[in-house]
Structure formats: structure tokens, C-alpha cells
Amino acid sequence: MAKTQAMDAGRILSVGEVAKRSGVPVSTIHFYESKGLIKATRNAGNHRQYQAIVLRYIAIIRVAQRTGLSLEEIGETLSSIQAGSKLTASEWKDISIKWKENLNNRIRSLERLRDELDSCIGCGCLSLKDCPLRNPEDELAKEGPGARILERP
Numbered sequence: 001m002a003k004t005q006a007m008d009a010g011r012i013l014s015v016g017e018v019a020k021r022s023g024v025p026v027s028t029i030h031f032y033e034s035k036g037l038i039k040a041t042r043n044a045g046n047h048r049q050y051q052a053i054v055l056r057y058i059a060i061i062r063v064a065q066r067t068g069l070s071l072e073e074i075g076e077t078l079s080s081i082q083a084g085s086k087l088t089a090s091e092w093k094d095i096s097i098k099w100k101e102n103l104n105n106r107i108r109s110l111e112r113l114r115d116e117l118d119s120c121i122g123c124g125c126l127s128l129k130d131c132p133l134r135n136p137e138d139e140l141a142k143e144g145p146g147a148r149i150l151e152r153p
């Protein structure tokens with residue numbers, strides 16, 4: 001079993017094989033590569049080839065995206081490890097601790113938003129007096145662009 005895993009880790013895959021195994025479209029794999037999240041080499045025929053470890057990286061990227069992290073944030077974290085290297089337990093622990101903190105912040109933010117929007121659901125009044133979404137005189141524009149109430153941490 002361990003011998004099989006060791007052989008698998010050194011296996012070279014085509015982009016089609018990576019797509020099939022990871023369940024991610026070829027275009028997404030190319031996109032991840034263009035963002036520097038994964039690395040490919042070229043074979044003699046100039047076709048992309050990937051080390052099997054790329055499957056782990058793609059799984060990590062997909063999980064991180066599901067927690068709401070941007071590709072930029074994911075790339076920033078992954079840049080702290082050697083590209084294409086086998087993740088050590090220590091590296092994965094550091095990454096998961098960092099992302100857990102981000103996930104907890106997002107959960108708190110969503111819970112706060114849910115609680116604040118309780119009175120708005122099904123209402124639609126946008127009352128300047130009572131609605132938590134009110135923004136008299138566009139005061140929140142001073143904080144920057146975007147939906148300041150809905151997007152605040």
C-alpha cells in the first residue's frame with residue numbers, strides 16, 4: 001500500500017487526467033496555473049504535464065474557495081510553501097489554522113448579517129427609521145465603495 005502511494009505521488013498526469021481525477025474542468029486547471037496556484041511542466045510535445053501532487057493542491061484550493069477565500073488569498077498562503085512540493089503535516093497545520101480563523105470570521109459575519117436582516121426578510125420597506133440597511137445621506141460612502149453594511153466584517 002505505501003509503495004503504491006509513493007509511486008502515485010511521483011506519477012505524471014496530463015491535463016485531461018488531472019481534470020478527470022479532480023472533477024475540475026481543464027479551463028479551471030489552466031486558470032489556476034495562470035494564477036500561479038499550481039505548476040505544470042511541458043513534455044517533448046509541448047503538452048502540459050503535472051505531478052500527481054497537483055491533485056492535492058487542487059483539492060485544497062477547492063475547499064478554500066468553498067470557505068469563501070479568494071484565489072488571491074489562497075495564492076498568498078500557498079506561496080509560503082515551495083510550489084509543487086509535497087505538503088508537510090506542519091505546513092498543512094499552519095494553513096488550516098489560518099483558514100479556520102478566516103472561516104470563523106466569515107461565519108460570525110454571516111450570523112450577524114442574518115440576525116440584522118431578520119426584520120427585513122419579507123419586508124422591503126427600507127425605512128430610514130427602522131431598517132438596519134438604512135444609510136441616511138449615504139454616510140457609509142466615506143468608508144469606501146460597495147455595499148458597506150452587507151459586506152462589513
Ligand code: FES
Nearest residue numbers: 120123125126131
Ligand atoms: S426592509 Fe423593512 S426593515 Fe429592512
